[in-house]
Amino acid sequence: MELFVACFSKDGIAKNVEAANAIEQMLDLNFQLPEGSLDEPGPNDVFSKVMGKDKHGSARMYGLGVRGSDIWGVLPSRSACYRENMLWKRAYKDVRNEVAELKAMVGDVVHLKSIINSMEIMARGRVKSLDPDELAGGEEIGPNWCEVHVLVAIRRREHLVRPYGLFITIEDAIGATIAWPCPFTVVVHDGD
Template identity: 60%
Template sequence: MYVNDLVAKGWILQSFGRKVKNWRARIKELYHDPSLSLKEQISSRPKQVQKKQWKKLVKYWNKEKSKLVSEKNKANRAKKKMFQVTGKKSYARVREELKASKGQDPSRLEMFRACFSKDGTTKNLEASNAIAQMQQLSSNLPEGSIDKPGPDDVFSKVMGNDRNGDAVMYGLGVRAADVWGVIPSRSACHRENIQLKSQCEELTSTVVQLRAQVSEMEGSRGGSSVQPLASQHFPNVTNGHQRLRMKFSSKAF
């Protein structure tokens, strides 16, 4: 199986899972009444759902844990203040349309503006404020620079970091690592710096030992033609260690 086949398979499974989830939520909204008795809830089965499956769903919805999750999700949906104006059109379609009109991949700012406003205008206050902030930051970028997608782009500075490894404004199945690669974490950088420092200290110790051996050889040979120590081409690891230490001290952990 080719890589593209694996990517397509992953997207299809995710898309199918989302559609099943949305359909199940719709069925629950239309046919499930928690105020009825369990027997009445089961008897209100829609025709398109099998009896065994409906009974299983009703029992699941009546579990206390399921009720808590449902209430939490309902509260989260109520907090959502920005809504797309593109209807059922996917991010992928919007991106391709913008790419065709602009001749290059759109930034996440351009994607957000296209999906949450009409030509930059929207009645939604939160979306309008977000677009205004992004445009202000974009205007402050150095002339000729490109707002490349990533954790430090204009979109991220206004909307916050991407969560769960997803690449926001890219659509279903697109991961951040697929778009801008893997960004090392602070702890990973810290571990790498410690390892480099340890290696540098080992090299420094080795050079000191070699210099001591050369000095001993010079002393035993007396007036031989061995080049003076200052002219030996040993790597200046000590100075490199100092520069490395300065680099570490300037990095915030």
């Protein structure tokens, strides 16, 4: 309110009739406030009651690009909440589908791809677990990793992503279980 009065009046005289009416209404509302209370800037302050709610999320009298949510944490509109809700539902559905696909891999025979060159296949194995709390080499495999029982080494001298104990290379891990990143495993289909 003070900024509006300072901008639209000089020495107590309003610059135009509309400004004079607005200033008079603001002063009347300000005098009606309970004793000792202040008109704190916000979406329901004296200025907003006279001039109307801010349009399109902007905060009037705060400069270009300043939004009400930047200052007051104004709740988003109903349509914004709906859009955000739909985005969260879509993300949840994508994650749920991804998890369902990963769980379908347990027990499947997979190729372990190189993390340096995803076109190279390091070994063939069987997925034993996708549980991030499962241990491989005494360490939890973690999210987006799987525990794989190595069946055949294709690039025998390649180093494991997570070596442990005496298991340093793919060849060392034949017959053992190792941790391998899920994005670098591909299910082997009949004929592969």
